[in-house]
Amino acid sequence: MPSERVNRIEESATLRISDLANKLKRAGKDVISFSVGEPDFVTPQHIIDAAKKALDEGRTHYTPSAGIPELREAIANKFKENGISVSPNEVIVTPGAKQAIFEAVLSILGDGDEVILFDPAWVSYESCIKLAGARPAWIKTGEEKGFVPDDFLESISRKTKLIIVNTPGNPTGAVFDENTLKMIADIARDHDIFVLSDEVYEKIIYEGKHLSIASFDGMHDRTVTVNGFSKAYAMTGWRVGYASAPPEVIDAMLKIQQHSTSCATSFAQYGALEALKGPQECIAEMVNEFKTRRDLIVDGLESMGLECKKPDGAFYLFVNVARFGDGMSVAERLLNEGYVAVTPGSAFGPHSEDYIRISYATSQARISEGLDRMREVLV
Numbered sequence: 001m002p003s004e005r006v007n008r009i010e011e012s013a014t015l016r017i018s019d020l021a022n023k024l025k026r027a028g029k030d031v032i033s034f035s036v037g038e039p040d041f042v043t044p045q046h047i048i049d050a051a052k053k054a055l056d057e058g059r060t061h062y063t064p065s066a067g068i069p070e071l072r073e074a075i076a077n078k079f080k081e082n083g084i085s086v087s088p089n090e091v092i093v094t095p096g097a098k099q100a101i102f103e104a105v106l107s108i109l110g111d112g113d114e115v116i117l118f119d120p121a122w123v124s125y126e127s128c129i130k131l132a133g134a135r136p137a138w139i140k141t142g143e144e145k146g147f148v149p150d151d152f153l154e155s156i157s158r159k160t161k162l163i164i165v166n167t168p169g170n171p172t173g174a175v176f177d178e179n180t181l182k183m184i185a186d187i188a189r190d191h192d193i194f195v196l197s198d199e200v201y202e203k204i205i206y207e208g209k210h211l212s213i214a215s216f217d218g219m220h221d222r223t224v225t226v227n228g229f230s231k232a233y234a235m236t237g238w239r240v241g242y243a244s245a246p247p248e249v250i251d252a253m254l255k256i257q258q259h260s261t262s263c264a265t266s267f268a269q270y271g272a273l274e275a276l277k278g279p280q281e282c283i284a285e286m287v288n289e290f291k292t293r294r295d296l297i298v299d300g301l302e303s304m305g306l307e308c309k310k311p312d313g314a315f316y317l318f319v320n321v322a323r324f325g326d327g328m329s330v331a332e333r334l335l336n337e338g339y340v341a342v343t344p345g346s347a348f349g350p351h352s353e354d355y356i357r358i359s360y361a362t363s364q365a366r367i368s369e370g371l372d373r374m375r376e377v378l379v
Ligand SMILES: Cc1ncc(COP(=O)(O)O)c(C=O)c1O
Pocket: 037, 095, 096, 097, 098, 099, 122, 166, 169, 170, 198, 200, 227, 228, 229, 230, 236, 240, 241
């Protein structure tokens, strides 16, 4: 029987659509997936070669729980590019950024604590918060403001322990500018609140500049910065992520990791090391392609009356479909009638029911075909 702890969380709302999509695929239907959260590119060859070499050299055993020293050092150097000065001891390598988020949330939060979560937010934050016994305080951001939060001071209570920041963001692609991050940093500092900054889409940015909130005045000692290899280097299946945090938080995260996953996969860590140290042109190539796709899909949506501002980062669009119905019913119609899979907005927060999330991590040809089918179903 599921425990009370597990009963606090719900099955992902995205599952209903993906179950349906899989059923249609098994029945032989050509389903176009605008719902996946991963780059469709192959991992760059030099990264694959480094992992193969590690396998050939017998690097197939447990590594230190916090990660191989070379990788922790390379990550500490990488954080310097973000203006975050940390030693390798303040870095942990995890099996995916998701595990780092889970460990950080469990390390920081206790029963009854509150977490500021900007709606819409990536699906797993809420579940992590609830598993830790805490609860989310949702702050609506709103399309008119580009899904970027305004001052939320009035939502801070004595119980507020953590603010989760995700820029560039999933599901909106919004990039927080300096003023927004400063506003969040001021609130965090003034009220002694921790910040979890999820920066996994850092490299997938078209306009503006990525800024790490840990680099803002007084934020170094109250921020956990999470990043990973999945999105920037098309390495979703490798399961390597990382975080930097104040030593007491890293120690707590490490304890959880030691007793749960032990360490990130040994040879995958050597691939990740090559990702950081090797040529970086692969990122620009992927980002250029994503940008072309973004423009293609935004224009296509506009032509069917679905206005949406071009997002500055990530590879998602969060589109208001209220004129055709709520997000869930539109997602179901698109799938059942047009074999196009999108994610209903309700998966991302209580104020997002009128939206669907479209991922453009698929080829231009599939995007064009998907747009044609959407037009046929909706218009
Ligand atoms: C905002 C956000 N954070 C974290 C993750 C998890 O990344 P990883 O594959 O490194 O666990 C995802 C994956 O979809 C994401 O969208």
